[in-house]
Amino acid sequence: MAVAGRPRSTRLLVVGLVSLSLLVITIDYKQGESGPLAGLGRGAVRVMGPLQEAVSNLTRPVGNFFSALIHLPSQQARIKALEAQLREARSQLTSNTSDQVRLRYLEKLFGIAKALDAPTATGRVISNGVSNFEWSVMIDVGSGDGVQPDDPVVSGGGLVGHVTRVTPSYSMVQLIVDPRSFVAVQLTSSGRTGLLQGQGEDDMRMQFFQPDTPVAQADTVETAGFRLPNGEGSLYPAAIPVGTVSHVIEDPAALEKFVTVRPAVDFSSLDFVLVVLMPGVGG
Secondary structure: OHHHHHHHHHHHHHHHHHHHHHHHHHHHHHHHHHOHHHHHHHHHHHHHHHHHHHHHHHHHHHHHHHHHHHHHHHHHHHHHHHHHHHHHHHHHHHHHHHHHHHHHHHHHHHHHHHHHOOOEEEEEEEEEOOOOOOOEEEEOOOHHHOOOOOOEEEOOOOEEEEEEEEOOOOEEEEEOOOOOOEEEEEEOOOOOEEEEEEEOOEEEEEEEOOOOOOOOOOOEEEEOOOOOOOOOOOOOOOOOEEEEEEEEEEOOOOOOEEEEEEEOOOHHHOOEEEEEOOOOOOO
16 A cells, blocks of 8 residues: 555655745746845855856866867868968969079070180080099089080089090089099289199199289189199180188298189079080190
8 A cells, every 4th residue: 555655645745846846936936036035046046156156167168178079170271281382482482482593503504605605515514523532523424415524614603624534415514623633723903924724622722923913802803714734624714713812821931822712603593504606625
């Protein structure tokens, strides 16, 4: 009997609670904000507000985290796209800068070619053989382009060297900084001539045919335009820039004076060069 009466008691309890709730709602509605239940509600809000804020602060990062996980693939794709655009912009900027530098370099070469008033062949450096034993470069023009041994080679900066070996498609160029290289040069300020010898990584050394030659630091040096009496070197056209005086060395006990000359050409960054085709020079 007790078991059978428990569901009935439960139903009566539920009905009672529902009736009480309806009564409370009715009273609260009629009393508005001035009734005792309204004050109780406001108190509950004051108590529950901080608790809800704390719970929200704890759960919001978790929610944001899962939201970020949901949108992560699209965010990663966007980041990758932006990185690709940045790389492309940098590449274009570098390419444009490089093209501008190359254009100015080729314009200088063109100016030298016009000043020489001689047939030329434009080549590109494809191999750098600079070492302690040999200071030379290989270029991609040869006898098929009219190049011969001893033809002078210049760049936008000035004198590079001369051709030493030739194949139909390629040529080897000895640089003026090679210790075996000798060039007849002159000071542009006075026209006094001397002999310039390469010193490898160091500045070139210039000795004068006339020991009393006046010379000052930063004087410019250019080719003198004649072959040396001993046959060394090659017949370079006159007035090709070679370098500038970097040091003046005088020895009172010696009968000669010599200076060091810094090359006008940066041999570490040679790209395009101009071979001056001089018929009858090679032998």
